[in-house]
Amino acid sequence: MLEKKHYEYREKIRAFALEKIEPLAKTLDLEQRFPYEHIKPLTEMGLLSCLIPKKYGGQPVDTISYSIAVEEISRVCGSTGIMIAAHNSLGTFPILRFGTEEQREKYLSRAAQGELLAFGLSEPDAGSDAGGTRTMAHKVDDGWVINGSKCWITSATVAFAVVATARTSDNPEDRRITSFILEKEWEGYSVGKKENKLGLRGSDTAFLHFDDLKVSEDSILGKEGEGFKQMLTTLDGGRISIGAMALGLAQGALDCALKYAADRVQFGKPIIYNQAIQHKLADMATEIEGARLMIYDSARRKDAGEDFVQQSAMCKLYASEVGRRAAASAMDILGGIGYYTGPYPAERIWRDVKLCEIGEGTSEIQRLVIAREMLKSLKEQR
Numbered sequence: 150m151l152e153k154k155h156y157e158y159r160e161k162i163r164a165f166a167l168e169k170i171e172p173l174a175k176t177l178d179l180e181q182r183f184p185y186e187h188i189k190p191l192t193e194m195g196l197l198s199c200l201i202p203k204k205y206g207g208q209p210v211d212t213i214s215y216s217i218a219v220e221e222i223s224r225v226c227g228s229t230g231i232m233i234a235a236h237n238s239l240g241t242f243p244i245l246r247f248g249t250e251e252q253r254e255k256y257l258s259r260a261a262q263g264e265l266l267a268f269g270l271s272e273p274d275a276g277s278d279a280g281g282t283r284t285m286a287h288k289v290d291d292g293w294v295i296n297g298s299k300c301w302i303t304s305a306t307v308a309f310a311v312v313a314t315a316r317t318s319d320n321p322e323d324r325r326i327t328s329f330i331l332e333k334e335w336e337g338y339s340v341g342k343k344e345n346k347l348g349l350r351g352s353d354t355a356f357l358h359f360d361d362l363k364v365s366e367d368s369i370l371g372k373e374g375e376g377f378k379q380m381l382t383t384l385d386g387g388r389i390s391i392g393a394m395a396l397g398l399a400q401g402a403l404d405c406a407l408k409y410a411a412d413r414v415q416f417g418k419p420i421i422y423n424q425a426i427q428h429k430l431a432d433m434a435t436e437i438e439g440a441r442l443m444i445y446d447s448a449r450r451k452d453a454g455e456d457f458v459q460q461s462a463m464c465k466l467y468a469s470e471v472g473r474r475a476a477a478s479a480m481d482i483l484g485g486i487g488y489y490t491g492p493y494p495a496e497r498i499w500r501d502v503k504l505c506e507i508g509e510g511t512s513e514i515q516r517l518v519i520a521r522e523m524l525k526s527l528k529e530q531r
């Protein structure tokens with residue numbers, strides 16, 4: 150499945166991640182601060198424009214390469230990994246796929262220059278049930294007036310614009326939803342305080358509030374009423390990148406546990422010579438490889454124009470659960486020192502990887518998507 154170019158790309162991103170991203174990872178987590186220093190090198194490497202065509206200033210790569218990029222960055226820093234995944238898959242993708250030429254030129258060219266885009270779907274009362282959005286856009290003569298809040302939005306404090314959903318019918322029975330592109334500088338757009346989180350503490354997550362935010366017709370992404378479908382399509386692709394993030398974190402846990410097991414001496418020999426430790430490492434490596442193949446297969450299907458809805462839900466579900474297990478095994482292998490903040494990344498990975506089972510649809514929701522797709526193909530066969 151992988152070509153020579155993918156191996157070369159991995160080597161390039163791995164070297165970049167070790168030189169530029171890893172040295173700051175611990176500090177970002179401890180100080181809970183956004184990696185502003187990473188924006189310029191990430192932009193130059195093309196990691197903030199992985200999906201943006203060259204004509205808008207992007208450095209596009211195929212979806213396997215993009216997955217490799219998210220994986221290798223997350224392998225050393227989950228906070229930077231989620232920032233890249235959210236910006237590319239959730240911020241730039243819907244504009245590229247559903248936007249007008251004017252919108253693409255306006256927003257994608259800025260995104261390719263390192264200005265971040267966010268994705269505003271979740272609300273306090275509409276999480277898994279994103280169709281229950283309460284944010285309302287009321288039609289006025291020359292546009293729309295938007296009121297509502299979006300919660301836990303990745304990079305909300307730094308993003309220059311967000312693709313956000315709102316209901317566009319005053320009729321409570323009518324759940325028609327529309328996507329809008331909203332800019333941070335516009336009157337009525339405000340950002341809540343950065344949330345204090347278990348993990349990914351370098352990533353800024355915050356509420357967005359829209360208070361009589363007046364926008365023109367040009368702010369609608371695609372057509373009125375198509376927002377929900379657009380968001381579902383966006384999430385299908387986004388799940389590959391969250392899978393890749395979980396994979397990178399799992400690989401980071403294995404890297405750490407393997408080195409530690411080879412160095413740590415107890416009972417007169419490195420602990421890796423105990424079969425119980427070897428089995429843990431072998432299980433981690435085997436599951437990680439399985440997750441990797443699933444992610445690359447989903448990526449390949451996406452680029453080939455094949456149906457990949459079920460596969461992307463499966464790879465996200467599997468990789469995030471593999472990530473949780475790998476992080477827990479790494480903590481086991483490190484013993485007491487694994488529990489301490491700082492010396493080794495195992496505990497940070499353990500905290501960071503949990504998000505992968507929540508964001509872009511929880512594991513329960515992935516199982517619903519997978520089962521729905523299976524039922525659909527059964528019905529088609531009958």
Ligand SMILES: Cc1cc2nc3c(=O)[nH]c(=O)nc-3n(C[C@H](O)[C@H](O)[C@H](O)COP(=O)(O)OP(=O)(O)OC[C@H]3O[C@@H](n4cnc5c(N)ncnc54)[C@H](O)[C@@H]3O)c2cc1C
Binds near residue numbers: 270
């Ligand atoms: C760090 C972080 C970053 C995020 N970034 C973004 C972002 O950039 N943009 C954005 O829009 N959102 C973002 N989110 C929100 C995220 O997508 C939601 O948290 C997620 O979709 C789950 O919604 P919820 O938290 O409201 O949980 P709920 O929907 O309230 O679910 C609670 C529990 O009920 C279960 N559940 C719900 N419905 C069902 C069902 N039908 N069957 C079985 N079980 C069910 C869920 O699986 C879960 O276990 C982020 C969240 C976090 C923590």
